[in-house]
Amino acid sequence: MELVDKIIKGERAAIAKAITLVESSKDTDQQISRELISELIKKPGKSIRVGFSGPPGVGKSTFIESFGSYLVSQNYKLGILAIDPSSQITGGSILGDKTRMVEISKNPNTFIRSTPSRGTLGGISMGTREASIILDAAGYDFIFIETVGVGQSEIVASNLVDIFTLIVGPGSGDELQGIKKGITEYADIFIVNKNDGELKMEASKTAADYKSALSYYKKLDALEKQVLLVSAIEQTGMEDVIKTINQIIDQNKLKGIFDERRADQLEYWIEEEVKNIIASDITKRLTSKGNIPKYSEKVMKNEMSMYEAVETITKDTLKQ
Amino acid sequence: MTNKSNNGFNTWQKSFEKETKKNFSDAKSETDEGIDIKPVYTRDDLENFSFVENNSLPGQWPYTRGPKASMYTNRPWTIRQYAGFSTAEESNEFYKKNLESGQKGLSVAFDLPTHRGYDSDDDLVMGDVGKAGVAIDTVEDMKILFNNIPLDQMSVSMTMNGAVLPVLASFIVAGEEQGVDKSLLSGTIQNDILKEFMVRNTYIYPPEPSMKIVADIIEFTSKEMPKFNSISISGYHMQEAGADNVLELAYTLADGMEYVRAAMSKGLDVDDFAPRLSFFFAIGTDFFMEIAKLRAARTLWAKIMKNFGAKNERSLILRTHCQTSGVSLTEKDPYNNIIRTSYEALSAILGGTQSLHTNSFDEAIALPTDESARIARNTQLILQNETGVTKTVDPLAGSYFVENLTEELSKKAWDIITEIEELGGMTKAVKAGIPKLKIEESATKKQAKVDSGSRVVVGVNKYKNPKEPSVDVRVIDNNRVRDDQIKKIQAIKKSRDTKAVEKALTNLTNAAKDETNLLIPCIEAIKLRATVGEVSKALEQVYGRHFAKSLSVSGVYGKHFEGDEEFMKVESKIKEFENLNGRRPRVLVVKMGQDGHDRGAKIVATSFADMGFDVDMGPLFQSPKDVAKDAIENDVHAIGVSTLAAGHKTLVPELMKGLKEIDPKSKIIVFVGGIIPEQDYEFLYENNVSAIFGPGSNIIESAEKVIDLISDNLSKE
Ligand code: B12
Numbered sequence A: 001m002e003l004v005d006k007i008i009k010g011e012r013a014a015i016a017k018a019i020t021l022v023e024s025s026k027d028t029d030q031q032i033s034r035e036l037i038s039e040l041i042k043k044p045g046k047s048i049r050v051g052f053s054g055p056p057g058v059g060k061s062t063f064i065e066s067f068g069s070y071l072v073s074q075n076y077k078l079g080i081l082a083i084d085p086s087s088q089i090t091g092g093s094i095l096g097d098k099t100r101m102v103e104i105s106k107n108p109n110t111f112i113r114s115t116p117s118r119g120t121l122g123g124i125s126m127g128t129r130e131a132s133i134i135l136d137a138a139g140y141d142f143i144f145i146e147t148v149g150v151g152q153s154e155i156v157a158s159n160l161v162d163i164f165t166l167i168v169g170p171g172s173g174d175e176l177q178g179i180k181k182g183i184t185e186y187a188d189i190f191i192v193n194k195n196d197g198e199l200k201m202e203a204s205k206t207a208a209d210y211k212s213a214l215s216y217y218k219k220l221d222a223l224e225k226q227v228l229l230v231s232a233i234e235q236t237g238m239e240d241v242i243k244t245i246n247q248i249i250d251q252n253k254l255k256g257i258f259d260e261r262r263a264d265q266l267e268y269w270i271e272e273e274v275k276n277i278i279a280s281d282i283t284k285r286l287t288s289k290g291n292i293p294k295y296s297e298k299v300m301k302n303e304m305s306m307y308e309a310v311e312t313i314t315k316d317t318l319k320q
Numbered sequence B: 001m002t003n004k005s006n007n008g009f010n011t012w013q014k015s016f017e018k019e020t021k022k023n024f025s026d027a028k029s030e031t032d033e034g035i036d037i038k039p040v041y042t043r044d045d046l047e048n049f050s051f052v053e054n055n056s057l058p059g060q061w062p063y064t065r066g067p068k069a070s071m072y073t074n075r076p077w078t079i080r081q082y083a084g085f086s087t088a089e090e091s092n093e094f095y096k097k098n099l100e101s102g103q104k105g106l107s108v109a110f111d112l113p114t115h116r117g118y119d120s121d122d123d124l125v126m127g128d129v130g131k132a133g134v135a136i137d138t139v140e141d142m143k144i145l146f147n148n149i150p151l152d153q154m155s156v157s158m159t160m161n162g163a164v165l166p167v168l169a170s171f172i173v174a175g176e177e178q179g180v181d182k183s184l185l186s187g188t189i190q191n192d193i194l195k196e197f198m199v200r201n202t203y204i205y206p207p208e209p210s211m212k213i214v215a216d217i218i219e220f221t222s223k224e225m226p227k228f229n230s231i232s233i234s235g236y237h238m239q240e241a242g243a244d245n246v247l248e249l250a251y252t253l254a255d256g257m258e259y260v261r262a263a264m265s266k267g268l269d270v271d272d273f274a275p276r277l278s279f280f281f282a283i284g285t286d287f288f289m290e291i292a293k294l295r296a297a298r299t300l301w302a303k304i305m306k307n308f309g310a311k312n313e314r315s316l317i318l319r320t321h322c323q324t325s326g327v328s329l330t331e332k333d334p335y336n337n338i339i340r341t342s343y344e345a346l347s348a349i350l351g352g353t354q355s356l357h358t359n360s361f362d363e364a365i366a367l368p369t370d371e372s373a374r375i376a377r378n379t380q381l382i383l384q385n386e387t388g389v390t391k392t393v394d395p396l397a398g399s400y401f402v403e404n405l406t407e408e409l410s411k412k413a414w415d416i417i418t419e420i421e422e423l424g425g426m427t428k429a430v431k432a433g434i435p436k437l438k439i440e441e442s443a444t445k446k447q448a449k450v451d452s453g454s455r456v457v458v459g460v461n462k463y464k465n466p467k468e469p470s471v472d473v474r475v476i477d478n479n480r481v482r483d484d485q486i487k488k489i490q491a492i493k494k495s496r497d498t499k500a501v502e503k504a505l506t507n508l509t510n511a512a513k514d515e516t517n518l519l520i521p522c523i524e525a526i527k528l529r530a531t532v533g534e535v536s537k538a539l540e541q542v543y544g545r546h547f548a549k550s551l552s553v554s555g556v557y558g559k560h561f562e563g564d565e566e567f568m569k570v571e572s573k574i575k576e577f578e579n580l581n582g583r584r585p586r587v588l589v590v591k592m593g594q595d596g597h598d599r600g601a602k603i604v605a606t607s608f609a610d611m612g613f614d615v616d617m618g619p620l621f622q623s624p625k626d627v628a629k630d631a632i633e634n635d636v637h638a639i640g641v642s643t644l645a646a647g648h649k650t651l652v653p654e655l656m657k658g659l660k661e662i663d664p665k666s667k668i669i670v671f672v673g674g675i676i677p678e679q680d681y682e683f684l685y686e687n688n689v690s691a692i693f694g695p696g697s698n699i700i701e702s703a704e705k706v707i708d709l710i711s712d713n714l715s716k717e
């Protein structure tokens, strides 16, 4: 494929077109993108994928601008996939991430793509995983994935990356009660942002709260969860972040966790994909057979119970 | 006895209802401010006031009726036309001609590079030099600007905020070298940075250091320049950006309070500086509302300053400059603008302004020509000399309607001011971006009203002129201006004492690290012929440059068009497009160069998104190269360039080049919106621009054209 060569050469327009293909809802585009991805995974790059998640407005984009500037100044190549939460249910989206990433977006060693989330689960859009495969093949050292953290989304987002980072704001310590085992398993690093000006005290306190809360959930062989204090606006704490990322990556590689994780993620995505295909297949069958209105009418007329109806429909639908 | 209980009113009400076939209680019209205007006002409407005092007199508490007892009966308002373009030499000629023709005060418009602290030779400002104002790089330019204009006699107003330190320093040094001591200089420096972060967009440093600079200037002028207004607290730009009158009034006064606090934090007594605070408001087309606004502003400010503990009466009095509204003026059928401006000017006068700028009829096309500027000036000369409006002070006092409106506006504004104060003041609110967003929301509503036809704009959405007149435009050759400026800079850099300049700049950088008043080391550097750009950079080293993050309103435009056929037609075209192409049409809306007019871009972006486009919003001040990178990485179908400050002939070809450099086969189409004189259309089309949307374009129609063009372009593949 010509596109593959261009991507591997790092041609900006080709990378962009390829991402459009993997995000496209058109059948023919999806066909091409499947072929494309099968080709690209044969030529893997060496990227480290880092996820940045957190509540709206906590400073994810600002942090990426700051941290990204630091990385490109160290000559790293940086790909950024920003999943923009601002989409409306109807209507299109206003994608404003770039107004918060002014400096790095100018840099020739970055590639920044915003994607409207369209309300999909966890704000991960269709194609984010594939887009990171494309950037990997194109030779980016780091791939950042920015997602809004709400509810279930961390689980999805964390399955896309080698290191998952949760960015929180000063004062968010109160929400710690809500932090269940789940999130501590998925997140490797907790970054308390806005450690500046009047917010400094509060930020330190929040970091301390996180540290003590996390100490309960120590996992056996994994590295201790890290809590870092930064100010995206004042660009402080950036060295700590890269140091911690590198440390975790090195450790994980050494202990085999790095590959294990990628393997687990693969299982996750295969399962998801299979479920998706089955679900959409079943949905198609359900509608084409017209069982639901038929049996619901029977239930309405008290001819059968709802459970009987469910059982009958299920059997009929799964019948080949 | 009140009116309502009297028989006369009942009879009137019956007649009214019979004539209109409406209930009196339903016969209200709501203004943009959310004020219900009744068809008639009576003496009852003068009651229960908490701000306006019914029997007050001009020049007396609470100053509703004017800052002075005699007002125009003694001396008419000052005709002060805002102007500046190209080089200092050309602007100086223009000023002298205007002064000979009856203008009384000067008001300098600087170009955008100067505003943003860049010298004319900076690569970042290639398209902007001398285009939208006069280019000032060094004190030599400033001296040329006032050549043969004696600065001890002429009051000079300068619209400068971002680069306020080097520019005010240059003015002071220019005076000195003309033989005029700074204590004799009279005039005003705008020095209002908060509204820059909200709407005007010529900031340089982040909010905190910027506020410190404002306070430094207030401190210096209050001690050294007794005849000079240290600040012009401006609501004008807010209204031009789309604020309704309540927002304009409230935010302006809240800004004023913030400046008072900043100055007091330097240890100044409020009466030391408050008499030299001045204001600036816009006067739009809502005739009585604008009159009421000026009266309300004075009333509220007196109260605010009393709360600050001001003892000197002059501290309580709000003095203001006004400018008729530019945004009310249209590109279509432009002679209508003369009429609009006349009414607005009358409104400003009845509201009691101290000085006035009237816009030229070619406002929505380009900078004024000599001819259009003459008509604008004559609008005021006719008011002063022929209409008799100067003979009575505050002639509308006692009007049931105007007094009631003054009270209503005061109340509404006061509520917002109280809210902001509770939030911790305007600096905080501005940093959080709330006022900007509110103004954009208001602007979007206004656009929806015009696009839907519920608000009539003569010659634009109704009563169109079948034979549009073509008008002459002022053309500025920015490449020539830039070359001239660069030559001057080079000559100065050769002849000055480089070592001394460097030392002065280092001093300045060091001063920025502590509490020193920065104007003092600035004056030193400027005297030695440091440039405006060098001085700005010396401070930038400590403060950094501010990048605004932009928030967007959403759903405001679409809400106005629920069930509208044209709107739904575009929506369904977009759905069709999505089904066919696997994604929505995606458009990148951009501002390039130093042009900070973002009202149109923001409105177009939010409206397009409401119709179903995916819209990428670029930051301000992008270079064409950066835009090309953004567009290609996001694989947008089209780029919409919004350009109002006349940089299009330089910037658009650069963008085309940038796209081809990254992707020689790029299929991204480019269209352009904003201020484009008809004379430039062909040039843009020759440079492969697909469509041009000028002022007054209906956004729904524009959107339809854009989606059609994108579809056509894709089907060509
Ligand atoms: C409002 C305004 C301002 C506001 C801007 C507020 C803001 N945040 O935007 C304020 C008061 C701050 C301002 C300041 C200045 N202004 Co001004 N301003 C105007 C004014 C009066 C109206 C512009 C406007 O917002 N119209 C309303 C919007 C909705 O319309 P629009 O932008 O034209 O957009 C419509 C179409 O053009 C089209 N469109 C536009 N963009 C796009 C994009 C796409 C994708 C599409 C599809 C369509 C589209 O659709 C829109 C809807 O109809 C114009 C004159 C005029 N009447 O047009 C002068 C004008 C643009 N300003 C001018 C100048 C010189 C300045 C200053 C530089 C003055 C100075 N020297 O200090 C400053 C600096 C501003 C800066 N930072 O750049 C000049 C520019 C001269 C020139 N081009 O030759 C003008 C033309 C006035 C004049 N004749 O002198 N200004």
Ligand SMILES: Nc1nc2c(ncn2[C@@H]2O[C@H](COP(=O)(O)OP(=O)(O)OP(=O)(O)O)[C@@H](O)[C@H]2O)c(=O)[nH]1
Residues within 6 Å of the ligand: A054, A055, A056, A057, A058, A059, A060, A061, A062, A063, A085, A100, A148, A193, A194, A195, A196, A197, A199, A230, A231, A232, A233, A234, B432, B549
């Ligand atoms: N004080 C302080 N404010 C910050 C910092 N980082 C970001 N902010 C502010 O927080 C706000 C939100 O920043 P963004 O970067 O847009 O946040 P985000 O998490 O990407 O937001 P969404 O993408 O909308 O979810 C902005 O007003 C920033 O200026 C910081 O380090 N300190």
Ligand SMILES: [Mg+2]
Residues within 6 Å of the ligand: A060, A061, A062, A097, A146
């Ligand atoms: Mg973000």
